[in-house]
Amino acid sequence: MSGGGNLNRVLVSVDGSEESMKALRWALNNLKLRSPTSDSTDAPSFIIFHVQSPPSIATGLNPGAIPFGGPSDIEVPAFTAAIEAHQERITRAVLDHALGICSQFNLGSQVRTHVVVGDPKEKICEAVQDLHADVLVMGSRAFGPIKRMFLGSVSNYCAHHAPCPVIIIKENDSVNKID
Template sequence: MSETGNLGCVVAAVDGSEESMNALRWALCNLKLRSPGSDSSFVILHVQSPPSIAAGLNPGPIPFGGPSDLEVPAFTAAIEAHQKRITEAILDHALEICSELNVRFSLLQVNVKTHVVIGDPKEKICEAVQNLHADLLVMGSRAFGPIKRMFLGSVSNYCTHNAQCPVIIIKEKDTANKIN
């Protein structure tokens, strides 16, 4: 972070959920990057699941004596192509949000980048933040209940404790209006 408090690199993690897009909006509206001419960047990060996790299965043994570790390349390629389309749609939506808010990064000479990594979101977000030398990570919170959180874990909670930079978690807009 610079002496003036402006940020050099902000990473906004998006997963396609409305919560993550609200966090992106918040970051764009509320954070100030370093002055023009510096190497400031705003990174929109998306973590894509590996094809085996996305499919939710590991091909089992083929009935009637086939090999048990056989991979089906066409199946894997189809899943990868589908995930790529999903990732492109998520990043396109995020970039549309930038345009909607009339964020003119080119006039400010700030680099807006998209960055995609493949793997477990918890680990990959923290790894990307470290590799990008981020000054701040911004992400949404899906506000899973205790049961879902127990089985799925909380990506935002993990990142809060393991990211190598400060983390801002943006909760649902209407949280104050909801009854707990």
């Protein structure tokens, strides 16, 4: 794949883990984008993709019912706003880290970022389709069987459901360029 340069869009899913950043480095080292054409309106790109957890996932942290007989299903707006602000800071840190890695490769305008909110398994597969990605690159955290049973494997789900080839960089894979 490194010599062809036939890829128009490479979607790299990052979640802040070292495994996802390793997958990003692997993609930048080994995948080449198609040369842009003068008549093309959409330039080839590496898309750094991040899925932010919806605030409702953190509802387990909600302070709960208002004491002394208050309603039990009211959301506390300040609490929700604080969770959203915290998630925004996490997302910015993840993207800054990923863009720092990309800057070492002098790709300039060939790198874009895209952030969505939702379930990573579903949102990654949707993005592959919506953004017309030629390939999806992602890291694998190599959860053990117990964690995988409860949490599921995002990379396994995407390998079976994404409408494009999926490259999964495992924990022990080298990020060095393939010769």
